[in-house]
Amino acid sequence: DAGVIQSPRHEVTEMGQEVTLRCKPISGHNSLFWYRQTMMRGLELLIYFNNNVPIDDSGMPEDRFSAKMPNASFSTLKIQPSEPRDSAVYFCASSLGGVDSQEKLFFGSGTQLSVL
Amino acid sequence: KQEVTQIPAALSVPEGENLVLNCSFTDSAIYNLQWFRQDPGKGLTSLLLIQSSQREQTSGRLNASLDKSSGRSTLYIAASQPGDSATYLCAVYTGGFKTIFGAGTRLFVKA
Numbered sequence: 166d167a168g169v170i171q172s173p174r175h176e177v178t179e180m181g182q183e184v185t186l187r188c189k190p191i192s193g194h195n196s197l198f199w200y201r202q203t204m205m206r207g208l209e210l211l212i213y214f215n216n217n218v219p220i221d222d223s224g225m226p227e228d229r230f231s232a233k234m235p236n237a238s239f240s241t242l243k244i245q246p247s248e249p250r251d252s253a254v255y256f257c258a259s260s261l262g263g264v265d266s267q268e269k270l271f272f273g274s275g276t277q278l279s280v281l
Numbered sequence: 282k283q284e285v286t287q288i289p290a291a292l293s294v295p296e297g298e299n300l301v302l303n304c305s306f307t308d309s310a311i312y313n314l315q316w317f318r319q320d321p322g323k324g325l326t327s328l329l330l331i332q333s334s335q336r337e338q339t340s341g342r343l344n345a346s347l348d349k350s351s352g353r354s355t356l357y358i359a360a361s362q363p364g365d366s367a368t369y370l371c372a373v374y375t376g377g378f379k380t381i382f383g384a385g386t387r388l389f390v391k392a
């Protein structure tokens with residue numbers, strides 16, 4: 166398996182523009198997570214899906230952020246409009262698990278987002 | 282609220298030294314604990330996962346222990362090598378699909 170695949174690897178955009186980050190989880194994994202990593206705040210969980218259904222989006226910082234998982238092999242994280250403070254590395258991760266169990270988390274290589 | 286702390290924040294050791302990284306968590310009600318490695322500009326790689334019923338896990342030169350009652354875990358790296366230089370993060374799974382991460386320990390192994 167190719168692992169968790171994220172695109173793009175780098176994104177540079179101007180304030181106010183829409184940004185869409187993409188993720189393909191490992192085949193067979195039933196849970197998908199979006200994280201954001203910054204030096205100041207470390208790893209923050211934004212939203213997670215189980216069996217394609219959003220379970221908890223309380224980590225999404227503002228209404229400007231939205232995420233979808235239309236099928237088991239694809240998810241998007243959208244920021245509209247983007248702001249400079251959104252600059253960070255965004256990671257997607259997937260795993261096998263349920264409410265009271267979880268196997269290893271597998272992370273993608275991340276998307277480095279810079280909003281100018 | 283579960284909090285995960287890693288000490289030290291950074292560590293520099295000479296090649297060949299054995300070392301221990303520490304992780305503590307405030308709520309012992311966890312399902313498992315994972316240790317991850319992160320190289321600069323890369324994603325996280327899971328190294329070891331210890332279930333709450335287990336005391337330790339080993340993989341090659343790595344050994345992770347878990348003392349759930351005291352809220353502590355250690356990652357032991359034997360005979361460190363320059364290639365071990367990276368940031369090591371621990372994370373606890375508290376149920377409900379939530380994994381809580383520590384801030385990490387940045388390790389530098391000098392040749």
